[in-house]
Amino acid sequence: MGAWLGSIGLQRAAVEREAVRELERLGYGTIWFGESPSNKEALSHAALLLDATERVRVATGIASIWLRSPAAAHNGALTLGEAHPGRFVLGLGVSHAPLVSLLGREYRRPLTAMREYLEAIDGFEYRATPPAEPVPRVLGALAPRMLELARDRADGAHPYLVTVEHTSRAREILGTGPLLAPEQGFVLETDPVRARTVAREHLAFYAQAENYRRSWLRLGFGEDEIDTLGDRLVDALVAWGEPEAVAARVEEHLAAGADHVALQALGPEPVDQLRRLGPALGLA
Numbered sequence: 001m002g003a004w005l006g007s008i009g010l011q012r013a014a015v016e017r018e019a020v021r022e023l024e025r026l027g028y029g030t031i032w033f034g035e036s037p038s039n040k041e042a043l044s045h046a047a048l049l050l051d052a053t054e055r056v057r058v059a060t061g062i063a064s065i066w067l068r069s070p071a072a073a074h075n076g077a078l079t080l081g082e083a084h085p086g087r088f089v090l091g092l093g094v095s096h097a098p099l100v101s102l103l104g105r106e107y108r109r110p111l112t113a114m115r116e117y118l119e120a121i122d123g124f125e126y127r128a129t130p131p132a133e134p135v136p137r138v139l140g141a142l143a144p145r146m147l148e149l150a151r152d153r154a155d156g157a158h159p160y161l162v163t164v165e166h167t168s169r170a171r172e173i174l175g176t177g178p179l180l181a182p183e184q185g186f187v188l189e190t191d192p193v194r195a196r197t198v199a200r201e202h203l204a205f206y207a208q209a210e211n212y213r214r215s216w217l218r219l220g221f222g223e224d225e226i227d228t229l230g231d232r233l234v235d236a237l238v239a240w241g242e243p244e245a246v247a248a249r250v251e252e253h254l255a256a257g258a259d260h261v262a263l264q265a266l267g268p269e270p271v272d273q274l275r276r277l278g279p280a281l282g283l284a
Helices: 006-010 013-026 042-052 070-083 097-101 110-122 144-153 164-174 192-203 210-218 223-228 231-237 243-256 270-281
Strands: 002-004 030-033 057-060 088-093 137-139 183-187 238-240 262-265
Touching (some): 013 270, 070 088, 070 110, 088 110, 144 164, 164 243, 183 192, 183 243, 192 231, 192 238, 223 231, 231 238
Parallel strands (some): 030 057, 088 137
């Protein structure tokens, strides 16, 4: 099991250090976090979290390919991998058109851009001391062709905002070897109205992003369901209720082919929610 930081990762460094130490003590095996042009830079953020902890893995979920050159991503990942053996995972992704436009760049042919980025990484020679073991590379993949690229040119996939059905389809594409580590949002709230309100606040931005809309359409949701963030879509994307209900959703992902599930607590007190969830997941 992993913890996807979400709002925790936007806090002051001192607050975030305390939070990830607590998540490590709770038994979450991997800490995931995102990146955008308006928040912490991914590789320095990873270094902060690695230095704050002792055993937990740290994974970028994802580092945007538009924010650094292939050489910077490659060299940065190997630097972290050598300093913290076996504890860093480089997650790469194509981000979203509105975020890329903030950089003054054109969001065009994302699959081609990712393929070329990986080819460039693989062409670099690293002359500093290499890591004792390879740094795993995963892709933020939703669509079938990006999942195929994750299978062929990476160590697996980290799909974000997906359903159990997507996990099943992704495993079919990836086959038996590559890592499949979906993110799963949750709210420890038993009142349906309050739980769905928190979920809709989280989903509102993503419902305007074309890559997520296309992903949800492929899964059988209608345009109206996406536009209104209907209950069926919300409940499929965000688990809510008692800890046991959230743990049951995790088990569904694992049964569908996931190797690892990254849990993102939505709403207030995310660390407390992850603490309360831990026993239902069997964490120490």
